[in-house]
Amino acid sequence: MALNQATAHELITRLQQREITARELVQATLDRISAVDGQINAFISIDAEGALTHADEIDRRRAKNEPLGPLAGIPLALKDVLCVRGGRTTCGSKILEHYIAPYDATVVAQLRAADAIIIGKTNMDEFAMGSSCENSYFGPTLNPRDPERVPGGSSGGSAAAVAADETILALGTDTGGSVRQPAGYCGVVGLKPTYGRVSRYGLVAYASSLDQIGPISKDVEDTALLLQAIAGHDPRDSTSIDAPVANYLAEFKDGIKGLKVGLAQEHFPAGLDAEVATAAQSAAATLADAGAELVDVQLPVAGHPEYCIGTYYLIAMGEASANLTRYDGVKYGHRAEGDLNLQEMYLRTRSEGFGEEVKRRIMLGTYALSAGYYDAYYRKAQQVRTLIRQDFEKAFTACDILLSPVAPTTAFRLGEQTDDPLQMYLNDIYTASVNLAGIPGISVPYANGADGLPIGVQLLAPPLEEAKLLRMAYALERTTA
Numbered sequence: 001m002a003l004n005q006a007t008a009h010e011l012i013t014r015l016q017q018r019e020i021t022a023r024e025l026v027q028a029t030l031d032r033i034s035a036v037d038g039q040i041n042a043f044i045s046i047d048a049e050g051a052l053t054h055a056d057e058i059d060r061r062r063a064k065n066e067p068l069g070p071l072a073g074i075p076l077a078l079k080d081v082l083c084v085r086g087g088r089t090t091c092g093s094k095i096l097e098h099y100i101a102p103y104d105a106t107v108v109a110q111l112r113a114a115d116a117i118i119i120g121k122t123n124m125d126e127f128a129m130g131s132s133c134e135n136s137y138f139g140p141t142l143n144p145r146d147p148e149r150v151p152g153g154s155s156g157g158s159a160a161a162v163a164a165d166e167t168i169l170a171l172g173t174d175t176g177g178s179v180r181q182p183a184g185y186c187g188v189v190g191l192k193p194t195y196g197r198v199s200r201y202g203l204v205a206y207a208s209s210l211d212q213i214g215p216i217s218k219d220v221e222d223t224a225l226l227l228q229a230i231a232g233h234d235p236r237d238s239t240s241i242d243a244p245v246a247n248y249l250a251e252f253k254d255g256i257k258g259l260k261v262g263l264a265q266e267h268f269p270a271g272l273d274a275e276v277a278t279a280a281q282s283a284a285a286t287l288a289d290a291g292a293e294l295v296d297v298q299l300p301v302a303g304h305p306e307y308c309i310g311t312y313y314l315i316a317m318g319e320a321s322a323n324l325t326r327y328d329g330v331k332y333g334h335r336a337e338g339d340l341n342l343q344e345m346y347l348r349t350r351s352e353g354f355g356e357e358v359k360r361r362i363m364l365g366t367y368a369l370s371a372g373y374y375d376a377y378y379r380k381a382q383q384v385r386t387l388i389r390q391d392f393e394k395a396f397t398a399c400d401i402l403l404s405p406v407a408p409t410t411a412f413r414l415g416e417q418t419d420d421p422l423q424m425y426l427n428d429i430y431t432a433s434v435n436l437a438g439i440p441g442i443s444v445p446y447a448n449g450a451d452g453l454p455i456g457v458q459l460l461a462p463p464l465e466e467a468k469l470l471r472m473a474y475a476l477e478r479t480t481a
């Protein structure tokens with residue numbers, strides 16, 4: 001097997017045993033990027049020189065038996081919404097096409113401390129708004145499993161890069177499903193941690209009360225490794241949770257005997273794609289064979305698309321409209337040229353700099369927050385959000401883990417949903433409620449559809465129960481092997 005096809009945990013052992021060097025490994029991923037990324041378009045920027053220099057440094061330190069971090073020499077790709085000092089951070093947008101970040105995101109600093117090697121920045125829906133990776137100023141990313149299909153979004157570049165063996169590990173961000181859904185569409189593992197478990201400092205904000213950074217990898221063990229490196233309290237993020245970080249690698253192979261897995265009938269409505277429903281049900285049955293107990297639970301609000309999609313999009317767009325006011329041509333990014341007064345400069349800069357979907361959301365979000373409409377839309381959405389959180393709290397009194405599909409279908413065709421935003425938003429029916437509740441969720445590849453495309457299964461846990469979530473995910477991964 002080529003080096004770039006292996007998992008991080010296998011490669012870490014081979015690096016430690018000096019069977020391979022970090023340079024060989026980085027070179028293998030760069031060669032793969034050169035060979036396939038012209039077609040897949042998973043990357044916006046690639047730092048070949050920086051990555052090779054870093055690899056040589058790791059190899060030198062290893063030769064001298066100096067202490068190395070847990071991810072020493074492992075190539076990693078970052079969604080292009082995470083700031084890397086001195087490098088370009090575009091957010092998939094024309095408005096930030098030439099923006100150079102002046103500082104490192106906390107996760108980037110943590111990854112450097114772990115001695116991971118950053119090889120590049122991945123493509124994404126503009127400002128993380130989308131479910132297909134088609135809303136990028138840098139063109140769409142294609143699904144490595146079928147280039148006529150989308151990879152999912154918004155972290156489509158990160159998921160595709162892992163699935164195409166262009167990187168070993170990647171980080172994405174998940175506001176309403178953007179790590180889990182592309183992981184599901186590309187057949188890799190994606191985890192959204194508990195809100196506040198991973199610092200958002202240096203993550204360009206989309207919807208601040210929902211955004212979380214999460215690992216994308218080839219297997220559950222790699223997800224645990226990467227989460228271990230980035231979890232923890234950060235005084236620079238006021239929403240960061242000041243609680244000890246569990247040892248995610250300690251127990252996740254311990255089995256699932258006695259754990260209760262909840263299934264909500266609301267997640268299996270009449271008319272749900274039969275393959276998607278069957279995959280989730282058969283995943284539950286195999287977990288029962290492995291020792292879990294299956295229980296029925298109810299999610300009367302969180303399980304209903306008309307509540308959770310409406311609530312999610314009202315809150316996400318409201319927060320986005322506020323967060324994106326900073327892009328006005330004064331301090332950041334693109335500025336319209338010409339003999340313009342201030343008002344005209346703002347207007348033209350934003351009209352030229354943002355794409356269609358971002359503009360739609362700024363307008364809808366501003367409307368929902370405006371005087372006279374606030375109570376009917378934004379405040380109401382906040383109230384329903386509380387009900388959604390309570391739904392999950394109640395369900396978790398009866399089970400340890402909830403199991404559901406990740407998305408209602410397998411990866412759809414490029415262009416198939418671009419003219420129908422509402423249809424596109426419905427891709428998030430299983431994932432968005434999870435961000436509204438702030439709980440952790442993971443997408444594990446489980447089956448293949450008749451079209452040969454991967455079908456993922458989603459597992460959810462109460463806040464800060466990532467260790468238990470990974471244990472269940474590991475058991476599920478074993479049943480599919």
Ligand code: GLN
Binds near residue numbers: 174176179316
């Ligand atoms: N598809 C959802 C949206 O467009 C989720 C995106 C995300 O998680 N960043 O808002």
